[in-house]
Amino acid sequence: MTKPLDPEMFDPLCPSDLVPIRVGDKWAGMIIQCLEGGPRRFSELRVPLRNITPKVLTQSLRALERDGFVVRTVHAGPARNVQYELTSLGRSLLGLLDTARAWAEAHLDELIDARETASPASRTS
Template identity: 80%
Template sequence: MTTPLDPEMFDPVCPSGLMPFRVGDKWTGMIIQCLADGPRRFSELRVPLRNITPKVLTKSLRALERDGFVVRTESAGAPRHVAYRLTPLGRSLLGLLDAARAWAQEHLHEVLDAREAASGSRLPR
């Protein structure tokens, strides 16, 4: 028998709910990876992220900017030039993303097998 979980194991005043880790969402990790080699314009980001809508890309970039991972720079003049770049805080995520990608490459077949087994074991409703 295992030891019961402590009902106080998560401190109610812990700010973990405020943590800005959005890396697990569908687009954030890919956006950060696109910015790894330097500043990019919105239209440049849309090339490798071809399945993201402009609205979702804007929302994701704003969230990354709000949390301090990305800086938006607008240059004066016509036409207006807006670029996004990683902050040092954003750059600190690159190693974590590399580790997550390596883990996924090593274990993807196991995850897919588990999903297939789970979907095959369910009875139709």
């Protein structure tokens, strides 16, 4: 049995869209990180990814599966159980994502300043 995911594993105040390197969509890196410890059910992924809608989580998981990063396994039985797990290709992304996350943390202030400077609200006519 895998250790439960920490509901606070992603800081809600951390602007995840500031990471300049993305695999798939905005959520893919976080999903991959959630699957690092082993297979997870959809409901388990929803705990730390509470800001993602079920529809978008499903779309992201399908895209990760299509790209060969995640495998979806259906366990038959009275209570059907579906689990998602990283493939070896998906696992190969973990180091890259750790490096990108560390870089973004080191440059967070600069990234936020650049976004604020470029935002339409900060521009004067």
